[in-house]
Amino acid sequence: MLSRVAESLFWMSRYFERAENTARFLDVNFNLLLDLNKITHVENPSYWVALILVTSDKERFNSLYDEYSAHTVTDYLVFNKNNPNSITSCIGLARENARSIIESISSEMWEQVNNLYHYLQSVTPQFVHNDPYGFYKEIKNASHLFQGITDNTFSHNEGWDFIQIAKYLERTDNIARLIDVKYHMLLSEAQSQPELVEGSEDIIQWMAVLKSCSALEAFRKVYLSKIDPDNILRFLILDRSFPRSINFSVCAAEDALWRISGSSRHRYVNNADRLIGKLEAKLSYTAIEDIFATGLHRYLEDLEQRLVKVGEQVHLTYFAYHTPEIESTDIEEALPFTGIAGGRPNWSQAQQHQQQQ
Incomplete structure (x- = not known):
């Protein structure tokens, strides 16, 4: 398979997954606010x-908007073409990659x-x-339909394997970011308002974390007790059977x-396989107590950071138009995969091509 084709398949899949995850986060957040308004004035x-923190785009957002509200955040994450991680940008880039290998x-x-691209062009902020x-249901269903059609x-x-690699690397990155941001927001709120820790508001917010990953029903089938933060983290990080x-x-x-x-369990062929194998082994033998420690x-x-390194090695091994390095000594200089200032990976041939036009 040509590296150009493999790279376009990879990024087509990755951008589709990113758009779906952004739609899920926004949808759950709207429903969270509706639920909380029944209990407290939000x-x-x-x-x-x-x-915005989930997407590592706080500085860019602050340069464009004066406040954090439903209108500004929705505009930035759905419509803003200057944001490479907006739903419109992601689907546009996915379409551009698909067009290049039609x-x-x-x-x-x-x-x-x-x-889906033309549907987004017809939708207004209002x-x-x-x-x-x-x-958001339309975006999520369109993504699920695309994955089903692809399968x-x-x-x-x-080519199908490159699509799977992109989908699951992007999914892992999004879940890790969501847990990190949401967990610390909930923790700080619990410390400032301890009376809410065992109350309805705290439970609703933890349920929102699960819903953001479409994991609430699956979680309840495994953990029949009340919503517990430790069990939520154990499920979203360490569970081997839930696909998200x-x-x-x-x-x-x-x-x-x-x-x-x-490659196999006892023999790796390249650095990408070695790094993903190390990450899998670490997760397999980690307990929730180790994470808290x-x-x-x-x-x-x-x-x-490990996911970024895996993505870089995938690029160097399969997509780069030069002899891949055995081990990159400087991540930021190796290739523009990591984005600006350690942001989310957003590099692709299609994006470079669009910027040149």
Whole structure:
């Protein structure tokens, strides 16, 4: 497979997954505020700051908007084309990557990407504010439909494996960011308002964390007791059977990488396989007590850095137009994959091409 085709498949999948996750975060946040208004008067912008922190775009947001509110955050994360992580930008970049390899994907895949792109072009901010539930449901369903179409109309060869790698690396990154931001926001609120720790507001917010990962029902089937933060973190980070947990996603990305290279449990072929194997092994033998001993923020920060390194090595091994390095000595100088100032990975040929036009 040509590296150009593999790279476009990778980023098409990654941008689609990112758009879906952004839609899920916004949808859950709107519903969270509706629930909280029944219990307490909510005027705290911190509920909207969390969504910007998840995307590591606080500085860019502050340069464009004066306040954190439903209108400004929605505009930034849904419509703003200057934000490479907005839903409109992500679907546009996914479509651009799909268009560049239209002969390599199924016609049904292209139609789905194209339909969602044109749907977003027809939607207005007022429509989203009037019916946020309907809009975000449309984005999530479109993403699920695209994944189903891909699984059923695209040959399960190397190209399909690159799509899976991108999807699960992006999913892992989003879940880690969400847990980190939401956990510390809830923790700070519990310390400032201890009377709410066991109250309805605290339970609703923890349920929102689960809903953001579509994990509430699956969580309740495993943990029948009341909503407990330790069990939530154990489920979202370490569970091996739930498809949106960090452990499951890392294992799925590892399987796809190893199918391409031929690596095995006792023999790795390249650095990408070695790094994903180390990450999988670490998750397999980690207990929630180990995470708390390290510190949740520190643990998740280390996890995100490991994911960046895996992504860099995937690029150097399969996409770079030069002989890949065995081990990068300087991450920031190795390639522009990590984004600006350690932000979310957003590099792609399609994006560079668009910026040049």
